[in-house]
Amino acid sequence: MGRPRATPEARPRYRRDGRLGESFEIEKRYVRGDNSLVWVSNSVSAIRDGHANIAQAVAISVDIGERRHAQEIERHLASMIASSNDAILGIDLGMTITSWNAAAEKLYGYSEREAVGQTVLMLVPDDRKEEEPTILRQIKAGQLVKPYETRRLRKDGRLVEVLLSVSPIRDANGRVIGASKTTHDIGSRKEAERLKSILVNELHHRVKNILATVIAIARQTIGRDKAIKEDVVAFENRLLSLSKAQDLLVHGEGQQADLGAVVKQATSPYPCEVFQIDGTSVSIPPKAAVLLSLALHELATNAAKYGALSTPEGRVSISWQDETRACGPLRIIWREHGGPEVTTPQRKGFGSTLIDRLLSSELRGQTKVSYEKSGVICIIEADLSKISESSI
Incomplete structure (x- = not known):
């Protein structure tokens, strides 16, 4: 172990207590042989001769590196809590506030002196009083309370919309002794x-x-x-x-629509029992939702006039496969069966033209219609990754 590096404030005390011969403790940093630093606590005692003069000194050194490291972590965490933009407060198992940071004062209007020692229920509106006992039961069981949106009460009586999360505080033995509550203002x-x-x-x-x-x-x-x-x-x-x-x-706030909901809406004018709908949940952009709705409407209209929906026994299955995660297209299959025998039409109607043009030009996809004797089969493929997010 090399020479000690005492902290500047410790040096005067070392010299003073050394002259007086009084026992004292001092923390120092030492340089090891590998040039790394180690924190040591030295307990120094004087040994006197027969004339009461200081003959020598005895020092007992204890490695306190882990303790100093823990203290540094505590100081760092305390600094983070103090400077956080989120309100962070601690409570004990009796729901009494034990700590209060500056952001909590800003959010709730209470100073640290006013808040610490008071019940946390002073922040809870009357219609949400049951939340705290529920949270406390979870904390006592050692569980984290997942972030959830709620309301809290300011000192001036105003309500604030917040995102609240709670985690247990444990002592050195792992026993739950309280809770840390982090509150984010989402007003x-x-x-x-x-x-x-x-x-x-x-x-x-x-x-x-x-x-x-x-x-x-x-x-x-x-x-x-x-x-x-x-x-x-x-x-x-x-x-x-x-x-x-x-x-x-x-209903989707203008951002996305669920394909299943689009299919059910487009087929809603007809009895639901004549359709077999099968597919996973797929979110599609606004333009795709509108165009697919129009395409399915045209298919259902034609089926009601000439195809499976024109007879009581007729049925239509609608299924889709989402290959978008693998950079593939969305594939929708419309299949009719149980209706009258189908023949290929001599001319292309407006509905078929609408489907082809809209889907090919706007959905960057393609449509294939097969007029099988057992029923019409229409396969729609759309590349959702190339569709503009703007509404039609």
Whole structure:
């Protein structure tokens, strides 16, 4: 072991106590043979001769490296807690506040002096008082409380939206003695979500009004001639399908729609028992949701006129395979059976043209329709990775 490196503040005491011959303890850093540092606690005692003069000194050295390391960790954690932007407080098993950082003071309005020693229930609104006993039961069992959204009460009486997580505090023997509660203020985020919901609903309302206006104009403009009344009804039904697809996007906050929900919405005008729907949950972007809804509407309309849905015994199976995780396409299979014998049509109708053009140009995919005698089979492939996230 090399020369000691006493801390500067310890040197005066070393010299003073050494002159007086008093016993003392001092912590030093020593340099080992490998040039690494070690912390040591020295207990120094003077040995006097027969004339009461100091003849020599005895030092007992104890390696305190682990203790110093633990102290450094404690100081580091204390610094992190003190400077955290999240409110962090400690409570004992009686729900009494034992520690309180600066962010807690900012969030709740209570100073550390006002909060420590008080019950944590002072932060809980009356309608959520049952939360704390439930949390305490989990903590006593040594369990972590997963982050969850709730409300807490400020000193001025205002409620704040927070994300709360709780973990047990243990003593040196591993016994649970309290809990650490971390609270993140999510008020701004919740307000932004509420505003977004209002805007999305307002936009949805306006879109629905526009579609209703288009239907009214169609009825007044091209619906007077009985010969084309069927075309007007078909046009109205397509707009209604588009409107229902917009409903799905509103429920998904305009970001994504579930493919299963799109399929069920598109087939909702017909009895549910005639469909067999099979596929995993797949989230699709807004444009894909609208276009697939229109495509499925056209397939169902044609099936009701000429195919499986035109007879009581007819059935339709709709299944899909999601290969997007493997950089493959989304593959949807529409298969009719039990209906009248199918023949290939002499000309391509509007619905088939709509499906081909929309899916090929907008969904970056392809459609293959087979007119088997047992029923129509339509395979739709769409590359979702190439679809713009913007709505149609």
